[in-house]
Amino acid sequence: MGDSYHALYRKAYPMVPLIPDDRERRLVMTASKGQHGSRLDPWTQSYAQRTAGMSASEIRALFAVASRPEVVSLAGGMPCLSALPMETVAAAVAQMLATQGTTALQYGSGQGDPTLREQILEVMALEGISAHADDIVVTTGSQQALDLVTRIFIDPGDVVLAEAPSYVGALGVFAAYQAQVAHVFSDDDGLVPQALQERIVALKAAGKRIKFLYSVPNFHNPAGTTLSLQRRPQIVEICQRHGILLLEDNPYGLLGFDREPYDAMRTLSEEGVVYLGSFSKTFAPGLRVGWALAPHAVREKLVLASESAILCPSAYSQMTVSTYLATCDWMAQIKVYRELYRERRDAMLESLGAMLPQASWTHPDGGFYVWLTLPEGLNAKAMLPRAVTERVAYVPGTAFFADGTGQRNVRLSYCYPDPDRIREGVRRFAGVVHAEQELLETFGPYDATATGSGPSTGVQFPSPDLS
Numbered sequence: 325m326g327d328s329y330h331a332l333y334r335k336a337y338p339m340v341p342l343i344p345d346d347r348e349r350r351l352v353m354t355a356s357k358g359q360h361g362s363r364l365d366p367w368t369q370s371y372a373q374r375t376a377g378m379s380a381s382e383i384r385a386l387f388a389v390a391s392r393p394e395v396v397s398l399a400g401g402m403p404c405l406s407a408l409p410m411e412t413v414a415a416a417v418a419q420m421l422a423t424q425g426t427t428a429l430q431y432g433s434g435q436g437d438p439t440l441r442e443q444i445l446e447v448m449a450l451e452g453i454s455a456h457a458d459d460i461v462v463t464t465g466s467q468q469a470l471d472l473v474t475r476i477f478i479d480p481g482d483v484v485l486a487e488a489p490s491y492v493g494a495l496g497v498f499a500a501y502q503a504q505v506a507h508v509f510s511d512d513d514g515l516v517p518q519a520l521q522e523r524i525v526a527l528k529a530a531g532k533r534i535k536f537l538y539s540v541p542n543f544h545n546p547a548g549t550t551l552s553l554q555r556r557p558q559i560v561e562i563c564q565r566h567g568i569l570l571l572e573d574n575p576y577g578l579l580g581f582d583r584e585p586y587d588a589m590r591t592l593s594e595e596g597v598v599y600l601g602s603f604s605k606t607f608a609p610g611l612r613v614g615w616a617l618a619p620h621a622v623r624e625k626l627v628l629a630s631e632s633a634i635l636c637p638s639a640y641s642q643m644t645v646s647t648y649l650a651t652c653d654w655m656a657q658i659k660v661y662r663e664l665y666r667e668r669r670d671a672m673l674e675s676l677g678a679m680l681p682q683a684s685w686t687h688p689d690g691g692f693y694v695w696l697t698l699p700e701g702l703n704a705k706a707m708l709p710r711a712v713t714e715r716v717a718y719v720p721g722t723a724f725f726a727d728g729t730g731q732r733n734v735r736l737s738y739c740y741p742d743p744d745r746i747r748e749g750v751r752r753f754a755g756v757v758h759a760e761q762e763l764l765e766t767f768g769p770y771d772a773t774a775t776g777s778g779p780s781t782g783v784q785f786p787s788p789d790l791s
């Protein structure tokens with residue numbers, strides 16, 4: 325039945341761009357396994373083992389099509405920069421360059437600009453954190469902080485605990501350092517403490533070394549959920565009891581729609597938490613400025629690791645952020661972003677409610693993402709070629725798990741398209757789901773093993789603007 329479904333699907337949609345299927349991939353892999361490399365890549369035998377965990381997502385090719393203007397992309401996690409007062413920012417940066425250009429265009433400190441580190445303290449105070457500027461390391465986006473923390477803690481085979489689902493860019497880092505990711509059950513209130521406790525006990529009993537718990541507590545990417553206030557001390561306590569570091573990744577915390585930010589988990593433990601922040605969502609991702617706040621000894625190692633990787637973060641970018649914080653009303657700008665994203669979230673939830681009653685989804689009260697569960701029997705990755713043909717794009721749920729689950733899940737982003745485009749995108753998406761359901765009713769369930777759309781065993785790497 326599965327085969328006939330696949331064949332009929334191909335007959336019905338011959339123009340649909342193909343996700344390379346497993347057979348094609350196996351051919352390429354076999355071709356590249358020759359003793360002395362192959363025509364495709366003469367260096368096959370030379371790569372470090374850790375590159376085995378790095379493979380481009382099969383959906384990358386599709387997203388080249390998805391970036392065409394006629395496609396409504398509900399896939400990307402790109403902030404809406406048209407809301408920035410660009411002329412004001414440009415004038416402030418021009419002034420900064422004219423007066424401090426020789427510093428801004430020079431190498432800087434490996435730990436990051438001291439002025440900016442003081443300003444970061446003010447940003448973190450909004451989430452109850454009181455710290456010392458000396459314990460902050462400025463990084464090239466919080467993505468580099470994820471890389472540094474993983475680099476200094478993970479040996480191959482060590483376990484990283486992570487929410488189910490988890491941020492795809494973090495899973496990519498963990499895979500690159502050959503960590504084993506153990507997902508922990510999470511619901512609408514975030515990580516479930518009891519599930520965390522049980523997972524730790526089971527892993528320890530199996531002789532595993534657990535190094536840290538990775539969590540995005542606020543307006544989760546991709547789940548759109550927030551860890552409840554009640555659960556925060558429980559999670560911190562469980563980690564402490566088992567000697568597991570907590571990596572608190574918080575790029576969206578100030579982008580809540582309905583309330584002031586919750587206190588960070590870092591407020592509950594100075595020694596047990598590495599906290600990551602970023603200016604990517606509250607200001608601009610192109611500057612690539614993020615930071616880690618770490619216990620003192622960890623901070624020292626992070627600086628050494630960062631210096632060996634990049635010498636120092638960009639002084640120009642840091643001074644641009646610093647000037648922006650000092651001369652523009654950044655709190656008012658965050659408010660502008662919050663209102664804008666709230667309107668887009670409303671547009672998405674209302675359209676989903678009107679057009680897709682047979683699916684279910686999370687109700688984010690901040691951030692960029694809705695996590696949707698398709699009706700039984702549908703496969704989000706298999707459906708993507710048809711969606712792109714119908715001029716709408718999303719990220720299939722399997723990208724957010726290290727173990728191939730999430731086949732019925734979809735991440736929809738509302739941050740970038742305006743509300744009318746969102747409504748149109750959801751209309752197209754709903755049309756695709758309906759058509760898939762009709763196929764399913766006519767031909768029976770999809771056979772994932774017949775194509776490359778089954779459980780993927782590795783972490784997928786979509787392009788950066790999708791993460």
Ligand code: PMP
Pocket residue numbers: 401464465466467468491493540545573575601602603604609612613614791
């Ligand atoms: N963590 C999470 C949860 C994210 O969503 C992102 C960006 N999508 C990052 C970290 C990395 O952000 P940046 O490097 O731009 O600070």
